[in-house]
Amino acid sequence: MSARPEAPRAVRAHLRGWLTEMRWPGRAIDDIALAVSEAVTNVVEHAYRSVTVGGIVEVDCEAIGADRRQLRIWVRDRGRWRPRRLDPGFRGWGLEVIAALMLELRIQPREGGGTEVMMLTRPIPPI
Secondary structure, three states: OEOOOOHHHHHHHHHHHHHHHOOOOHHHHHHHHHHHHHHHHHHHHHHOOOOOOOOEEEEEEEEEOOOOOEEEEEEEEOOOOOOOOOOOOOOOOHHHHHHHHOOEEEEEEOOOOOEEEEEEOOOOOOO
């Protein structure tokens, strides 16, 4: 989707609907929606700052494990790679929030430009 200010809200709504259909617990849905929203917000606010035409944010999600009760989520862009600041100041706590909500968080530059954020959720009990 376009990396526009409404992208985080649209991704949250889509994820909530999908996870509700999969009978995910409400608290886990909240955590996942917040973490993915933070990653998408980072793309919207930072990845394409020097680009005059809007960029793209990709969100992929895969249910994994024998009972498919854990998710691997990727948020990708083709914008400009920016390393994390040592002191985020008042703003800039999104990655720390994501790390606290997820079992695993990996951030790496993409070949050809951009960033890939991979999140692994905590597994939830089977239905």
